[in-house]
Amino acid sequence: xxxxxxxxxxxxxxxxxxxxxxxxxxxxxxxxxxxxxxxxxxxxxxxxxxxxxxxxxxxxxxxxxxxxxxxxxxxxxxxxxxxxxxxxxxxxxxxxxxxxxxxxxxxxxxxxxxxxxxxxxxxxxxxxxxxxxxxxxxxxxxxxxxxxxxxxxxxxxxxxxxxxxxxxxxxxxxxxxxxxxxxxxxxxxxxxxxx
Numbered sequence: 195x196x197x198x199x200x201x202x203x204x205x206x207x208x209x210x211x212x213x214x215x216x217x218x219x220x221x222x223x224x225x226x227x228x229x230x231x232x233x234x235x236x237x238x239x240x241x242x243x244x245x246x247x248x249x250x251x252x253x254x255x256x257x258x259x260x261x262x263x264x265x266x267x268x269x270x271x272x273x274x275x276x277x278x279x280x281x282x283x284x285x286x287x288x289x290x291x292x293x294x295x296x297x298x299x300x301x302x303x304x305x306x307x308x309x310x311x312x313x314x315x316x317x318x319x320x321x322x323x324x325x326x327x328x329x330x331x332x333x334x335x336x337x338x339x340x341x342x343x344x345x346x347x348x349x350x351x352x353x354x355x356x357x358x359x360x361x362x363x364x365x366x367x368x369x370x371x372x373x374x375x376x377x378x379x380x381x382x383x384x385x386x387x388x389x
Contacts, residue, residue, distance in 0.1 A: 310322045
């Protein structure tokens with residue numbers, strides 16, 4: 195091989211490597227977002243003795259890396275302080291942190307972590323991942339809508355969970371006689387782009 199061909203081959207190889215690096219860099223750099231607790235809500239609802247109840251968590255945090263143009267590089271982790279659950283019912287709120295329900299002393303936090311984020315339609319997505327609650331990890335899919343306005347993003351979503359799959363409700367609460375197995379989770383989150 196002539197020196198010219200060798201130099202040309204090296205140049206071509208360098209160009210390919212540079213292209214691969216640039217492509218990887220652009221896909222790997224999803225921007226981070228900071229949750230605005232004052233404009234966000236994380237709620238849940240269910241049925242108890244035939245009547246609907248609603249509640250929410252006042253303490254939670256999220257590590258968000260999201261780019262709608264690079265969903266393969268996007269990742270979300272949400273951590274929830276289970277001791278912060280309230281339903282505006284003294285008896286229920288006293289019971290929730292206890293051993294029959296969340297068992298907060300042993301399992302103080304719930305965690306949701308995405309394994310993939312998929313676009314369904316314009317402005318609608320699915321967050322596919324695992325939810326860990328009371329020491330049990332199960333796969334869940336959270337459909338959500340996204341509205342972006344400059345550096346601000348607003349997300350709303352809804353998912354249905356089966357509390358019995360996570361062992362929530364022990365003893366006399368392990369059936370759906372008094373409290374339904376089905377629990378709805380609703381998110382309404384606002385975040386600001388960090389970088």
